[in-house]
Amino acid sequence: MKVKSVGVVGLGGMGGVHIAGWQRLGVDVHGYDGLPEARARARDERGVTVHDDMESLLGAVDVVDVCTPTDAHHTVALAGIRAGRHVICEKPLTRTLAEADELIAAAREAGVQLHVAQVVRFFPEYAAAREAVVAGRIGTPAVLRLTREGGMPAGDRWYHDQARSGGIICDVMIHDIDFARWIAGDVVRVYAKTLRPAGPQGAHTHAYAILTHASGAISHLTASWARLKAPFRTSFELAGSEGMLDYATDQRPAVRTAPPELAFAGGWPTAEDPWAAELREFLAAIEDGTPPRVGAEDGRAALEIALAAVESAETGRAIELPTDESDTNLGTTTASAEVTSA
Ligand SMILES: NC(=O)c1ccc[n+]([C@@H]2O[C@H](COP(=O)([O-])OP(=O)(O)OC[C@H]3O[C@@H](n4cnc5c(N)ncnc54)[C@H](O)[C@@H]3O)[C@@H](O)[C@H]2O)c1
Helix, strand or coil: CCCCEEEEECCCHHHHHHHHHHHHCCCEEEEECCCHHHHHHHHHHHCCEECCCHHHHHCCCCEEEECCCHHHHHHHHHHHHHCCCEEEEECCCCCCHHHHHHHHHHHHHHCCCEEEECHHHHCHHHHHHHHHHHCCCCCCEEEEEEEEECECCCCCCHHHEHHHHCHHHHHHHHHHHHHHHHHHCCEEEEEEEEECCCCCCECCCEEEEEEEECCCCEEEEEEECECCCCCCEEEEEEEECCCEEEEECCCCCCEEEECHHHCCCCCCCCCCCHHHHHHHHHHHHHHHCCCCCCCHHHHHHHHHHHHHHHHHHHHCCCEECCCCHHHHHHHHHHHHHHHHHC
16 A cells, blocks of 8 residues: 555654654654644644544544554554554553553454554664674674663653653663564563652653573663763663674764674664654555564563563562563564565
């Protein structure tokens, strides 16, 4: 099918990023937000065709793109699926695992595609590192160190409510959880510590987690909203049996290798807009069936690990994850399919 129009639901920060991406791809953008002022802004400043309710939007578009706060993903995505629309959803796929399972089953039943915007797989340095790992350049991945740190989202927003956002682990660390799984495969055990301000609703603001992969590899993840008024930064260090890749957003050159001859002959890729790249890939999946590099099942797996990390932080126990056949195969199946097509 040719996608003519997309309906972005939730016209806040991420909604704006998606609108810009769709407009660059030449797709007609419609929008809906519960707040009239957000609708007016999208119409007046971005040229979006806005609707006063979801029904009207669903009647006008081929694809629904969910950019609401996390706790509304399930309801909005399910409405899109039930109306027979393909759905793209911001990360985390949903707030709970039961909601994720319901969405995946509903999409399968309705015969529509469901995509999750785990955007880190589309950042050129992260994508190139993954390509290098799959090509065997560092040997077998053994120790991963991943960080993602910035200030707390400003204002008294839904991010600050643990029940709505899932805190720093479900909102921020989930990016690196997905990346760790993409590099080293499925996770069987999680242990985490968090910092949480006083009060029943205060979201976890800083987290450290250790993931044990089925392969035996270990990932150390740090995610933080504690870098007050300092620039947002991310980093990875991927150590394997034959070498190492490391990268930090505040470091040049972009990706370093040890030993240096591990580097690709052509050097590392230059920057491209990862959000536009992910939307382009989802569009291709819907239009001609080309599988994207990340699927809804990957979004579910990342959420399962994130929720286990939250549980670990709250109970003080390490959490074991189920390792049934489909779970164990997921990361590696995706990996080999991509190597062949690369
Ligand atoms: N991939 C990334 O890099 C990235 C970055 C930031 C946020 N996010 C994700 O994007 C999502 C949105 O985050 P944000 O920062 O744009 O939030 P935001 O608060 O800036 O915007 C959310 C908008 O959704 C609207 N809204 C709330 N409930 C709604 C509903 N039921 N129907 C329609 N509109 C509704 C709000 O009025 C608001 O305008 C979150 O899931 C977040 O985790 C992803």
